[in-house]
Amino acid sequence: MIDFHFDPATWSAIKVIGGFVAGFAVSRLTMSKAERKAHQQRLYENGKEHRKARDERSHDFQAALKAYILKVEPADLEDFHSISRAGELYFGELRMIADAILGKKIDDQVRDNTFVPDIVEALQKTIPAYYEELRRVADKIGVPFSGEFRRENYQSLVEVAEKFGRMRVPKSSW
Amino acid sequence: MMRFIDVGDLLDAWEEFMSAASHSLMIKYGLRGEPSEDLVKRWLDLTNRYIADGQSREAAGHAAAKYLFPDYRTHVYASEADNIEALLRLAGGK
Numbered sequence: 001m002i003d004f005h006f007d008p009a010t011w012s013a014i015k016v017i018g019g020f021v022a023g024f025a026v027s028r029l030t031m032s033k034a035e036r037k038a039h040q041q042r043l044y045e046n047g048k049e050h051r052k053a054r055d056e057r058s059h060d061f062q063a064a065l066k067a068y069i070l071k072v073e074p075a076d077l078e079d080f081h082s083i084s085r086a087g088e089l090y091f092g093e094l095r096m097i098a099d100a101i102l103g104k105k106i107d108d109q110v111r112d113n114t115f116v117p118d119i120v121e122a123l124q125k126t127i128p129a130y131y132e133e134l135r136r137v138a139d140k141i142g143v144p145f146s147g148e149f150r151r152e153n154y155q156s157l158v159e160v161a162e163k164f165g166r167m168r169v170p171k172s173s174w
Numbered sequence: 175m176m177r178f179i180d181v182g183d184l185l186d187a188w189e190e191f192m193s194a195a196s197h198s199l200m201i202k203y204g205l206r207g208e209p210s211e212d213l214v215k216r217w218l219d220l221t222n223r224y225i226a227d228g229q230s231r232e233a234a235g236h237a238a239a240k241y242l243f244p245d246y247r248t249h250v251y252a253s254e255a256d257n258i259e260a261l262l263r264l265a266g267g268k
């Protein structure tokens with residue numbers, strides 16, 4: 001039987017070399033801690049940028065709707081145009097966010113806490129309401145409007161809602 | 175013995191978990207801001223104690239939040255979608 005009795009100096013040398021070899025092997029296979037941190041930070045910044053863009057679009061959209069609601073003169077084509085344009089831009093930004101999520105370019109926590117609930121709610125509430133109410137505005141002005149909520153136009157939103165939204169606590173239990 | 179697990183990594187993971195938890199608690203219980211890490215831990219302990227006493231998970235969570243957070247249910251975090259939907263309905267019904 002081999003006797004493993006090293007003096008303390010040899011023993012610590014073995015530990016150091018062993019640790020070195022193992023550490024090297026691990027570092028080749030995984031991102032280093034600093035790399036991981038930097039990567040996560042980038043994903044987070046990305047989410048922040050999207051959040052800012054979404055807030056701006058949402059603000060514009062709400063401003064267009066408010067302007068129309070408060071308008072005293074009869075509605076005209078210009079109103080229809082400004083609402084539909086602001087709406088398209090807002091939903092377009094949500095689509096960009098959904099694409100970024102599907103491409104794993106957004107931090108997981110920002111995704112789950114901020115964007116996924118927004119996207120789920122957009123599909124359930126705002127997008128159907130948008131088409132419904134835009135049609136009523138169009139009818140009032142007398143312009144033909146053939147837009148409707150089609151799933152294929154919002155494919156990436158639907159994918160995000162199905163992939164990440166289903167894991168969330170339903171609102172009724174809150 | 176050699177150690178491969180970096181304690182710093184574990185702490186990072188813990189920190190991330192805590193910040194996500196305090197954000198969720200803020201939304202769920204309608205708090206003014208995100209509760210501190212210490213408060214989140216106390217909420218967790220108290221909730222577990224209530225669950226051990228036989229309360230349901232939801233009820234235990236609410237009871238613990240009510241006891242620990244003075245700003246329990248003082249804020250409602252209405253979503254952006256709610257605002258937009260309300261405006262759309264107003265615009266269409268005009």
